[in-house]
Amino acid sequence: MSLDGTQLTPILDLLNVPTEFSRLGRDGDPIIISRLNEWKTTTSKALLDLRACIETNQNLPFDILVRTVAVTAVFDGSDSWLDDELRNNTNDVFQTLPPCSRAVVESVLKVHLKPIFLSSPHPSLNPETGRKASRAAGGPMAVNDYYEDQVWKHYPAAGNVLSWCIRHTSVDDYEYLWPLIIPPVMTFLDDYQAVYKLKGVKLVSEMLANVPKMLLKRTGVDQLLYTSLSITLSHLHDEHTPVLVRTTVPTILRLIELTTAPDSAERFDKQCALLGEKIIGGVWSYAAKDEDTIVASLDVIPMVLKSLGIGSIRYLKALVPQCLHCLGLTPETPVNPDMQSPALTLLGVVIDECQPRMHRWKGTIIEGVCKYWVNAVDSGTANTDKEICVRDVFRRLSNACPSIEKDEYARLLKEDVDMFGPILLVSVSAIVIE
Structure with a gap:
């Protein structure tokens, strides 16, 4: 059956989004919020009616099809004013369209x-x-x-x-x-x-x-x-900054990968600019007190390091101290549990990507991570997740510096096998405790 515009137009008119939604994050007027909630209820029903109408009338005029797609697509997103019911009804409408x-x-x-x-x-x-x-x-x-x-x-x-x-x-x-x-x-x-x-x-x-x-x-x-x-990435000190960092960094990496040649100087320079200028020199320098933003940066840096590979070595003097700082090792550094796991994860990637230089940093890393573990045990906050993260760092470090197991790790076990045994991969039986 063919369907003309006069039958669908009243339904499509109900799907126009009120302009008040553009202010929803800034305007807390309860009257507006109530009106918008009423609109969502009406809209959800209108989407159901639209689907039923299309199912019984498959031959839509082209202009009506275009408008139907346009007004339905407005609900195909992740905006705060959308809910699961609207999204599900939207998907149902699209499934009925050609x-x-x-x-x-x-x-x-x-x-x-x-x-x-x-x-x-x-x-x-x-x-x-x-x-x-x-x-x-x-x-x-x-x-x-x-x-x-x-x-x-x-x-x-x-x-x-x-x-x-x-x-x-x-x-x-x-x-x-x-x-x-x-x-x-x-x-x-x-x-x-x-x-x-x-x-x-x-x-x-x-x-x-x-x-x-x-x-x-x-x-x-x-x-x-x-x-x-x-x-x-310079848009700091905003409530959206953490998600901006998490979304922008992988997008830049994808753009660099798409528009530069593998192993080219241009690709390397842009990857270095992303890590050195924008994250270390930008986010870490100017948003140091914005903990959520710092956590976001810790989450995305591993993908940058994996893209840079051995080129990451030039940033070790910034990366290792920052990772250890985020563990809250000193009285002047407030402990933020949300930072600690991402910091340890990043530290593990740093070790993997910069293996040729780990012999210079192994002492600093061992000291810092051991302090973190001792503090966690002494404060009663040690748990399985923390143990796994710490053990993973030491495993990666021993892969980078094989002699570490018979030297530094052995000395730690001799010092306190109960404290360090759970986080080290060295066999306790192989250590002669004097």
Whole structure:
């Protein structure tokens, strides 16, 4: 049965997202929150009605199909105002729709997204081609105009619709759809508010999963993305900073991997800049007291070290002391249990990737980790998880420095076999206790 627009339009109208959702994280007005909760209840039912209507009427006119996709995609995200019921009902609607085509994605981008970003053209992009502009449009002060009239922020679900389009763009279609995709992505990524930057990083991450690397390089967008993502790591002292760090670092690594040649100087230099300038010289230097941000950095540095490999050696003077500092070894260092496990995990990766230099650092590492273990035992906070983490560090250290078992580890067991026996891999029977 064919379905005309008059039958679906009333349902689709109910799915328009109130602009108040864009202020939900900043506006605690109980009246607004109550109204939004009522809207969610109505919307959930509307999605069920939409699915039932489509199931009995398979032949949707193209313009109605495009609008249906656009208004349904707004609920395909992780925003705080979405709940499981809305997401499940959204998935059910998409399952009833015909397979997505390039024409549908193009129309969603052109009709439902492009108009809301027109008032804020990105100064570093040619909006018609999606190429990097030879110079910023509007001159040096263009960024001020760029932030003035941000109409797109009145559409709180625009990022979800853009995400859906990116995830449904094939490798072969990126070239054609590029001028419609990259401008709004860069608008999110280069916004001054962390919540929009975070959405931008996630959009870039989704895009890098499928975009042809030559398209990035030919349009010059690879450098724009690298610069913008790097700047994102300077957005500190915000409630979103920890998740920004966790999301941005792997995205930068993926971009570097995609746009540079293996074992090239360019790849090495960019990886070093990420670790040395942005994390050690940036996050650790300027957010040292933001514990959640430091924990986030400890979580992501291992993947950077594994990319750098032996090149990580140049950062040992920063990495080892920071790992030990996060264990809370001195009275001046408050103990933060959330830091300790990530610090030990990172220390293990440091040992693995920098094995040729571990003979110089083994004494420092043994002393620091043993102090941590003794403090944990004496304070009654030692547990199986901590024991496993400490034992793993010592196992990796003995792999890097095999003689350590008969020398340093043996001396520790002679000193206190009950204290150090559980965390060392040396056989107690092999030690002659004098």
